[in-house]
Amino acid sequence: MKEFGYQRALDVPGAVALLGADPDARFLGGGTNLVDLMKTGVERPSQLVDVRQLPLDGIESTGDGGLSIGATVTNSDLAAHPEVRRRYPALAQAVLAGASGQLRNMATVGGNLLQRTRCGYFTDATTPCNKRVPGSGCPAVEGEHHNHAILGASAHCAAVHPSDMGVALAAFDATVTYETAGGPGELPLAEFYLPVGDTPHLETALPQGALVTGVTLPPAPVAAHSRYRKVRERASYAFAIGSVAAALDVRDGTVHEARLALGAVASRPWRALAAERVLTGAAADAETFAAAADAELAAARPLPQNEYKVTLMRNLIVAVLVELAEEAGR
Template identity: 70%
Template structure:
């Protein structure tokens, strides 16, 4: 690891100024991803600006009935908050499905959104990787890619996004709030992550030097009947092979609203809009759930060794929606 300077910020403006004045500066939250990448030589910041002491933690009510979660709130605190568990249970479940308890106690909500892919080629500076070194190539396409993307990838990158939290936030139409020296701004999570395209190193739509300050969950998206389910290669402390965050509102035997987001299948949380369109206004049957999943997965382009993800994603959609439909009908 190369030498770096360390600075602890206590005011948002101080943090923004410190990063603006040093092109090699990076914000440091819990450090659960950034420090690992520094150890391997993937990240080489010249200064770390610690933002943990900024007044940006906690969960509060929003005027529209939703919630605002501060960026420095730990993952553990977000998952344990009673209103998160009551109004957005899939979010609490998603957070608890990620990492270990020790890591959740350190990791922050803002940092979770900015964590980088766990693709082995990205993590190894000796390997070509367009996300790490633009134009160097993507070794995963012809290499080991059984856990890589089947949706939305490009010839330049087939890595997947690792966040469980972001999948649930995508299903609930979350909005990311940020601050720059020029003022405050916000980006819907649906536009926060950039498509892979030919520049996979450009991962988010945040302006340069921006600091995430909060994530807002709109009241209209509250889904007390929601679930997050994660399939992984071992029972704990593993990233998703495929995951789903779903909410289902059934009234009078008809799907009035549905929200579906998939994880582990793309470079960003994948909102299943096509599947949702098939389901709205329809009866919540297993056949309809299967048709919805197939409509979404028609766009999948599996690689040599990861076609199983398409079948797994389809079955996961059917199973979780069936569970939610049964819960609704039991009300």
């Protein structure tokens, strides 16, 4: 591991200034991803700016009925918060599915959004990777890619984003807030992650040196009837091979409103807008749900080893929506 400096930020402007003075520095939250990458040589910061003590650890209701979540809120506190569990149950379920209790106690909301892919080629500094070394190639396309992207990938990168929390946030139209030397800003989560294209090393639209300060969830009554379902290769904590965050508002057997986002299928949490269009105004039955899944997955371009994900995601979408519809009918 490369030698690095360490400073603890005392306030948000001070944290931003410290990073602005050293472009090779990195913000340190829980360190559950960054420290691992430092150990393998993938990340080599000159210094760490510890932001855990900043006053960004609150969860508060907004004036319009949404929620404001600070960037240093731990995943454990997020999942346990009564308003999160009541208003956005899929978000609490996603966080609980994401990691063991020990990791949730350390990991932060901001760090979760900014975590890097777990693609084996990216995490192995001895192999080429366009995310790590732009222009070096993507060996996953011809190599091992059974858990890689089926949507939105390119010839330059087929990695998937590992966040469970991000999938639920995508379904509920979250907005990411941040601070720069020039002042505060915000980005809808739909614009926060950049398309892969031919620049997979550019992962977010955050300005250089920006500090994520929180996430805002707008009011969404439909979110109270939501669920997160994750498929993984072992029963204990593991990254998803496919996941769904879904919410349904069913009235008189018809879908009045639907929210759907998919995980482990793309380089970012994937909002299933095509599926939502099929669902809205249609009968809340398995036939509709299958048609919605097919509409979304029509754009899938799987690689030879991950074709199974198309079938897996179709079945998963239908199963979760059927469960939500049945609950609405009780």
